Structures are given as structure tokens and as C-alpha cells.
Amino acid sequence: MAEFFAMGGYGFHVWTCWGLSGILLGGLGIARERRLRRTAKLAKQHDERAKREEPNP
Amino acid sequence: MLSYFSNPARFEAFARWASPLALLVLFGCLAFGIPMGLYFSPEDYQQGHTVRIMYVHVPAAIMAELVFGFIALMSLTAFVWRHTLADACARAAAGPGAIFAALTLITGSVWGRPTWGTWWVWDARLTSMLILFLTYIGYIAVWQMGTDENKSARLARIVGLVGFINVPIVKFSVDWWNTLHQPASLLRADGPTIHSSMLWPLGLMALAYIALFSWFVLSGVRTSIYEKQIARRAQPLASRPIKPEQMAAGDQNG
Amino acid sequence: MALRRIVRAVAQRDVVLSLAGGGGWLQGIVFYAVFVAFMAFAFGPGEDALRRAAAPTIWLATLFAIQLAASEMFIEDIQDGSLQTLAVEQTSLLGYVIGKLAGVLIIVGGPLIVAAPIVSIMFAVGATNLAILLPSVAMGALALSLAACVASAINAALQGGGRFTAILAAPLSIPVLIFGIDATSLAIESSQIWSVEMQFLTAMTLFLMAIVPGFSVLALRLGLE
Incomplete structure (x- = not known):
């Protein structure tokens, strides 16, 4: 196991690259998903309120 | 097909099944790609374990270039056919594109440390990636700076198109500059000889x-x-x- | 109005304004002189170091001076409404953009091109005929103005206050710098005027000439809406 993490002496380099890739891409992914959910919810609220206020067409 | 997706409601319906599908492919590939890349693939006879950086470096580099092409294509689509969703596509692509470019630079630099002996070398490909990163920043700045979204969208088309035309020019000039000023470096990261056991994790990660x-x-x-x-x-x-x-109702042939 | 007359009228107005308004043309050359002096201090008085730094110094000073001037080339006309007036009168905005470019080249580019041989003397360049570096520097001033022009038009349309011209112009300016510095170095060192680098610099300039005016007009029209 320790051997796996050491990566033949290059553990720092390999894990930095994989870690940063995961953090940056994953972070953007989570940020986007949260923003999508928030705006979708907000849009739905606006929609329902609009329907209540103008039931004409 | 283009005009099919220009309707927001239809795009929404498309995204409803395409999004989970994309996530399924993503996690499916990662489930095999990560263990293969980090553990099961062999180490390079020259570079040892550092070759495992390739599995995150090369896909990021490919994506950084592809994504700018995508932005340019969407800009052109928006320019010629006035699809507003094309602008939204280009905008949505810019952030990930910039991160792909940044990751290419960072992982290239960290890979360069054991390979070249320094963190940064003005290697032709790293240099043109740096300029591509600057182009992304400029493109994003246009979206961020404007107060009027419609105006920003149309200005961003210009930046996307001009930036894309400029990419091959930058590549050519940087290659020229590099071969003239920097005699062959110690060890090229050009290609650890790729054999099939490395191709699999690379393809999966890509x-x-x-x-x-x-x-x-x-x-x-x-x-x-x-x-x-x-x-x-x-x-x-x-x-x-x-x-x-209502627009869709009146636009049957669209 | 014919295109040529618009170009001339706009360029003339800018030149006259900068001469009368005390400063437009001085700003560029003063910046240039200060930058060159700083570079000399940075590289030290040793002749070898200075000689190597001559072409890069000339080019960087030109780049920054032009960007300084060009980053605000459209903002004033948008803010005081004169561009609006031109658009309403159906004046060709293409002519306006070319006129503006000509103005920048005369006001900022002209003095810089004249100053380039003086800098090369101060930077211990031993060439006998200093006029030999002029073609590359003049071509570079044109190319760099074009790159700054489209960036400045986009920036003006965004009403961003000139802060993003540099980042937008950078990807277009870098190839110009790469070929230009080499072309000037070769001219200084081995008296080659029409070197391969100079040919690429010319090609890049022609390319910019082909795309910049059209896209600048497009951006300015958006800025007027």
C-alpha cells in the first residue's frame, strides 16, 4: 500500500496532478449543479406565482 | 438539427435524458480509468511512475483545444443563424475550457519537474497553451464585464471567432520561436512510447x-x-x- | 461621403486635436523614453548586454506605448456622442475605424519609429546604417495598432473603461512580437531586411489588416445600441 502511494519516489508529482484535476473539475461540477438546482427552484417559484396572479389566458 | 435545439423547451427535454447519460458515461469511464491509470498500467521504462501524470495531462490538453473549437463553432452558429442557445452553449463551455487549459499547464509543469529538471520550460506546446489560457481569460472577461447580457453575448462571438483563427498562428509562431531560441532540451516529454496497456486508461480518461x-x-x-x-x-x-x-407554436417547420 | 474622405477627416481631426490639446502625441513618446531608460538601467551599462537588449527594448516600448494610446481610442467618441452622430448620418464606420487607426499611427507610431534608431545608438548597436531597422519597426507599429484596435473596440463596446484591452490584444500581439523582435535583431546584426521573419511579420500584418477593421466595426455598432 505504501509502495502504491510512493509511486516509485514520484508520489508527490503524480498525486498533485491527479488531486488538482479532481479538485478543480469536481469543484466546478458541484458549483454548477448547485447553481442549476437553485435557479431551477427559483424559476419554478416565479412560474407558480405568475400563474396565481394572472389566470386569464 | 440546429434549429431543433434552438427552442429552449426542446433543449430542456433533451437535457433531461442527456445529462444523466453524460454522468453515467463519466462515472463508468472513471471507475475503470482511475484504477487502470494509477495502478494497473505499467510504468514507463524511462519515466517510471511519472508517466501516470499523462492520464490527466493529455486529456486536459486535448479538451482545452477542442473546447475552444466548440466555442468558435457556437459563436459562428450564433453569428450566422442567430440562435440564442448557441451563445449560452459557448458561455457554458468557457469556464470548463479555462480550467482544462489551467490543468494542462499545472500538470505539464509538475510533470516537467522530474522530466526536464525544472518546473517550467518554454516548451512550444506549453507556451501556446499558456496563450490559449490567456485567450480563454479574455473571452470570459467579455462575458463577466458587460452589464447587458445580449451585448456581451454578441461581443463574445467576435472574441471567440478571432481567438480561434489566432490559435494556429500562435502555434506556428511559438514553434518558430522555440526551435530558434532553445536548443534541444535534455529529455523530451514528447512521447513516452505508448503501448496498448497505456492506451486503454488514456482513452478511458479522455x-x-x-x-x-x-x-x-x-x-x-x-x-x-x-x-x-x-x-x-x-x-x-x-x-x-x-x-x-408561443414562438414554437407559430414556428411549425422550425 | 467617399471612404477616403472619411478616413482623412477622422485622422486629421485626431491629429489636430492631439497637437492642439497639448499632450496626445507627447504622452506616447514620453512613456517610450522613460521605458527605454528603465530598460537600460535594468540591463546595466555593459555593451554586450545592451546590444542584445536593443531589439526587445524597442519592441516592448513600442507595444506598450501603442497599447497605452489605443486602449482609449474609441471610448471618448462613444461617450461624447460623436460616433453616434456618425452612425446616424450613415457614415461608413469602416472609414471611421481606418481613420482612427491612421490617427494612432501618426500620433504615436510616427514618433516611435523615428526614435527607434536613437534607441539603437544608445543601446550600443554597431550597425553603420541604422535606417535598416526601420521597416520592421514600422510594420510592427502597424500590426500592434491593429491588434490593439479590435481589442479596444470590444472594450469600448463593453464600457469596461479600458481595463481589458491588454488581455484581449495579447493573443494577437504575441505572434507579432515573436517575428518582429527577430526581424529587427536580424536587421541590426546582419543587415537583413527581407528576412524570413520579416516575411512572416508582413503576413501577420496583412492578416490583421484583413480581419481587424470588419470586426472592430461590428463591435462598435454593438456598443452604440
Whole structure:
């Protein structure tokens, strides 16, 4: 196991690259998903309120 | 097909099944790609374990270039056919593209440390990636700076197109500059000789990145559709434009 | 109005304004002189170091001076409404953009091109005929103005206050710098005027000439809406 993490002496380099890739891409992914959910919810609220206020067409 | 997706409601319906599919492909590829890349693939006879950096470096580099091509294509589509969703696509792609470019630079630099002996070398490909990163920053700045979203969208098309035309020119000039000023470096990261056991994790990771990017675009466009809906609701009734549903009803052949 | 007359009228107005308004043309050359002096201090008085730094110094000073001037080339006309007036009168905005470019080249580019041989003397360049570096520097001033022009038009349309011209112009300016510095170095060192680098610099300039005016007009029209 320790051997796996050491990566033949290059553990720092390999894990930095994989870690940063995961953090940056994953972070953007989570940020986007949260923003999508928030705006979708907000849009739905606006929609329902609009329907209540103008039931004409 | 282009005009098919120009309708927000239809895009929404498409995204509803395409988004989960993209995530499925992403996690499927990662489930095999990560263990293969980090453990099961052999180490390079020259570079040892550092070759494992390749599995995150090369896909990021490919994506950084592809994504700018995508932005240019969407800019052109928006330019010629005036599809507003094309603008939203280009906008949604810019952030991930910049991150792919940044990751290429960072992982290239960290890979360069054991390979070249320094953190940074003005290697032709790293240098042109740096300039591509600057282009991304400029493109994003246009979206961020403007106060009027419609105006920003149309200016961004110009930046996307000019930036894309400029990419091969930058590549050529940087190659020229590099070969003239920097005699052959100690050890090239050109190619650890790739054999099939390395090709598999590389292909899987590349596919994962493509799936991730697709998901980024889908979710980004959906967000901007919702944002537009909210903005429309917030407007007073009289100045409200025609709803997309009504537009679609009148536009049967579209 | 014919295109040529618009170009001339706009360029003339800018030149006259900068001469009368005390400063437009001085600003560029003063910046240039200060930058060159700083570079000399940075590289030290040793002749070898200075000689190597001559072409890069000339080019960087030109780049920054032009960007300084060009970053605000459209903002004033948008803010005081004169561009609006031109658009309403159906004046060709293409002519306006070319006129503006000509103005920048005369006001800022002209003095810089004249100053380039003086800098090369101060930077211990031993060439006998200093006029030999002029073609590359003049071509570079044109190319760099074009790159700054489209960036400045986009920036003006965004009403961003000139803060993003540099980042937008950078990707277009870098190839110009790469070929230009080499072309000037070769001219200084081995008296080659029409070197391969100079040919690429010319090609890049022609390319910019082909795309910049059209896209600048497009951006300015958006800025007027």
C-alpha cells in the first residue's frame, strides 16, 4: 500500500496532478449543479406565482 | 438539427435524458480509468511512475483545444443563424475550457519537474497553451464585464471567432520561436512510447473528460434558460416579450 | 461621403486635436523614453548586454506605448456622442475605424519609429546604417495598432473603461512580437531586411489588416445600441 502511494519516489508529482484535476473539475461540477438546482427552484417559484396572479389566458 | 435545439423547451427535454447519460458515461469511464491509470498500467521504462501524470495531462490538453473549437463553432452558429442557445452553449463551455487549459499547464509543469529538471520550460506546446489560457481569460472577461447580457453575448462571438483563427498562428509562431531560441532540451516529454496497456486508461480518461464537458455544457445552458425565465417574469407585463412556447407554436417547420 | 474622405477627416481631426490639446502625441513618446531608460538601467551599462537588449527594448516600448494610446481610442467618441452622430448620418464606420487607426499611427507610431534608431545608438548597436531597422519597426507599429484596435473596440463596446484591452490584444500581439523582435535583431546584426521573419511579420500584418477593421466595426455598432 505504501509502495502504491510512493509511486516509485514520484508520489508527490503524480498525486498533485491527479488531486488538482479532481479538485478543480469536481469543484466546478458541484458549483454548477448547485447553481442549476437553485435557479431551477427559483424559476419554478416565479412560474407558480405568475400563474396565481394572472389566470386569464 | 440546429434549429431543433434552438427552442429552449426542446433543449430542456433533451437535457433531461442527456445529462444523466453524460454522468453515467463519466462515472463508468472513471471507475475503470482511475484504477487502470494509477495502478494497473505499467510504468514507463524511462519515466517510471511519472508517466501516470499523462492520464490527466493529455486529456486536459486535448479538451482545452477542442473546447475552444466548440466555442468558435457556437459563436459562428450564433453569428450566422442567430440562435440564442448557441451563445449560452459557448458561455457554458468557457469556464470548463479555462480550467482544462489551467490543468494542462499545472500538470505539464509538475510533470516537467522530474522530466526536464525544472518546473517550467518554454516548451512550444506549453507556451501556446499558456496563450490559449490567456485567450480563454479574455473571452470570459467579455462575458463577466458587460452589464447587458445580449451585448456581451454578441461581443463574445467576435472574441471567440478571432481567438480561434489566432490559435494556429500562435502555434506556428511559438514553434518558430522555440526551435530558434532553445536548443534541444535534455529529455523530451514528447512521447513516452505508448503501448496498448497505456492506451486503454488514456482513452478511458479522455472519454471521461468529454462526458464531463458535455455535462458542463448541458447544465450551464439549462441554468441560463432558467435565468432568462426568471428575468422575464420579473419584467412588467407590458414589456414582456413573446414566450418561447408561443414562438414554437407559430414556428411549425422550425 | 467617399471612404477616403472619411478616413482623412477622422485622422486629421485626431491629429489636430492631439497637437492642439497639448499632450496626445507627447504622452506616447514620453512613456517610450522613460521605458527605454528603465530598460537600460535594468540591463546595466555593459555593451554586450545592451546590444542584445536593443531589439526587445524597442519592441516592448513600442507595444506598450501603442497599447497605452489605443486602449482609449474609441471610448471618448462613444461617450461624447460623436460616433453616434456618425452612425446616424450613415457614415461608413469602416472609414471611421481606418481613420482612427491612421490617427494612432501618426500620433504615436510616427514618433516611435523615428526614435527607434536613437534607441539603437544608445543601446550600443554597431550597425553603420541604422535606417535598416526601420521597416520592421514600422510594420510592427502597424500590426500592434491593429491588434490593439479590435481589442479596444470590444472594450469600448463593453464600457469596461479600458481595463481589458491588454488581455484581449495579447493573443494577437504575441505572434507579432515573436517575428518582429527577430526581424529587427536580424536587421541590426546582419543587415537583413527581407528576412524570413520579416516575411512572416508582413503576413501577420496583412492578416490583421484583413480581419481587424470588419470586426472592430461590428463591435462598435454593438456598443452604440
